[in-house]
Amino acid sequence: MFKINNLTYQYEKNAIALNNINMDFSKGDVIGIIGSNGSGKSTLFMNLMGILQPSKGEIYFKDKEIKYTKKGLLNLRKNVGIVFQDPEKQIFYSKVYDDIAFALRNLGIDEATIKIRIEKALKAVNGIDFINKPVHFLSYGQKKRVAIASVIAMENEIVLLDEPTAGLDPVSTRLIVDIIKGLKNHNIKIVISSHDMNLIYEICDYVYVLNKGNLTACGSTEEVFVNEEELNSAGLELPWLVKLHKNIEIPLFKEEQDLYKYWKNEVLVTNKP
Structure with a gap:
């Protein structure tokens, strides 16, 4: 997969679009x-x-550095x-x-x-x-x-x-x-x-x-x-499930259905007369 080492890209001399980026997918x-x-x-x-070539740094795909030749890009794509x-x-x-x-x-x-x-x-x-x-x-x-x-x-x-x-x-x-x-x-x-x-x-x-x-x-x-x-x-702003977690102090749920299950089993049952 992709691994990015110290990637920098400049559109113009003084305009840096990406600055020393490191990622591992x-x-x-x-x-x-x-x-x-x-x-x-x-x-x-x-x-x-x-489509663009880094100003500095390297991008690797499957542990091999991308080659910006016709053959290299064809293999990538x-x-x-x-x-x-x-x-x-x-x-x-x-x-x-x-x-x-x-x-x-x-x-x-x-x-x-x-x-x-x-x-x-x-x-x-x-x-x-x-x-x-x-x-x-x-x-x-x-x-x-x-x-x-x-x-x-x-x-x-x-x-x-x-x-x-x-x-x-x-x-x-x-x-x-x-x-x-x-x-x-x-x-x-x-x-x-x-x-x-x-x-x-x-x-x-x-x-x-x-x-x-x-x-x-x-x-x-x-x-x-x-x-x-x-x-x-x-x-950026928080996803709505994270907002609920922070603002009403409920567990952090990844999916909507998990919240409903928790509410039904924990909150409603606990507060049931």
Whole structure:
């Protein structure tokens, strides 16, 4: 998996987007990268994909330093996929099937295998019903799911998701959460950049906090999110379950259902006449 050593990236001479970043993605199955606008999250993702090359430092994948040659980047992108915040940036064909097939055809995969992969990928995102639909007929949320399906069809070992639920309604958001959990269950490593702290708290097991290009905190999800001062400094807020833990002194729960179970078994039973 990815390991980042002393990564620095400068867009301009005096503008440092990432400053001496160290990360190890072997520490979790679903990694969260959080920070406010301008913190460096998207720049980090572009460095991981080789779209940008570090000004200083190294990025390793599977214990080998990334090589910024055509061959080196091709090998990287066979194993690592990215879903951008705006699905329009990675959907190029007019029909869903052809768009997902594009990268597979470039790799020389036969059409029978492509068909199997596309159907499998669309089923994974609950999108098989629009396999032959024109892309312009799809909603924003459906386009996000097609973008994710394109990455799933590549059978990547690791998937980078940049703000996967941004701009989605609650139903579409829950679908994306279910997709991410499904990928994890199939042993695919997930790295998520998001402003949605409730999403990160629910599905991530390790979190890195970026603040103006600096890595200011990291640790298990629970460790990071109980540090309210650090999160406030980074322009972030606590997830609602952590707020309840802090403000009404109940145990810290990772999932909503655990809170309801506790309330039913401990609070209501204790106070029952």
